[in-house]
């Protein structure tokens with residue numbers, strides 16, 4: 001597939017912007033088209049800090065000016081590339097950076113080859129995208145910091161509160177079941193006491209990786225605090241939740257975590273609960289929590305899902 005590649009540092013792109021704006025004449029379109037597009041783009045890009053939205057606005061503006069079939073955006077912080085439109089045969093791609101900061105890779109495509117003056121237009125508009133894109137990436141990063149536990153990368157309590165409220169509303173509206181489980185690592189104090197806090201941290205991270213690997217992409221793990229975690233399972237009834245909880249319990253038991261080459265056996269106790277019509281976030285969490293304590297009292301390393 002033919003690719004016209006470019007590395008674009010936005011400082012130099014801004015120089016090209018002046019050049020491009022005087023030369024924009026495509027298929028008989030008046031020069032004002034580029035300037036109008038750019039002016040509209042400037043205004044519309046101010047309306048959102050969401051990366052998806054910013055790129056969608058940019059894609060629409062490009063399509064106003066040029067024939068473009070698709071836009072694909074990749075960045076190390078974005079797990080799945082963001083794709084708008086249907087990819088065509090010919091592509092031009094840009095690796096974007098500003099003041100030494102990597103801003104991602106953007107690829108445009110269509111069925112016919114891009115002409116030089118079109119590439120100039122694209123670069124001119126890319127310069128307009130620079131600050132909104134940088135701000136959207138910073139916003140994303142700030143959100144991730146605000147909503148994730150810094151040690152383990154699991155969601156934090158704020159994220160749990162937000163998502164649980166949202167999921168309860170959606171479950172009550174749709175009638176789809178919603179379950180959650182509370183997980184607490186067993187005898188974790190003895191890990192810290194025996195090996196030190198730093199190794200305790202490593203053990204917690206390994207446990208979180210293990211639980212995450214056991215979950216579907218749509219299921220989320222949150223750290224309530226200390227060695228206590230919550231897993232939120234949408235569209236999941238009590239029976240299915242029990243199976244998932246049992247799978248998690250087993251995978252933690254089988255986790256081959258080592259400290260200085262020595263195996264460190266780890267287990268966890270889990271309690272789960274499924275949303276009832278009269279439940280709110282507090283009562284649902286409390287019920288799962290009580291069952292987790294029941295599992296502790298029963299001897300730990302087990303799952304309890306009914307009273």
Ligand SMILES: Nc1nc2c(ncn2[C@@H]2O[C@H](COP(=O)(O)OP(=O)(O)OP(=O)(O)O)[C@@H](O)[C@H]2O)c(=O)[nH]1
Pocket residue numbers: 151184185186187188189190192196197198199200201204225226227296300
């Ligand atoms: N390394 C590390 N330890 C933590 C962290 N947060 C909490 N802890 C420790 O986790 C331990 C929890 O101890 P307890 O509440 O007594 O529970 P436990 O020893 O796991 O015993 P049971 O829950 O009854 O099975 C304490 O030693 C805390 O210091 C953390 O971020 N890192």
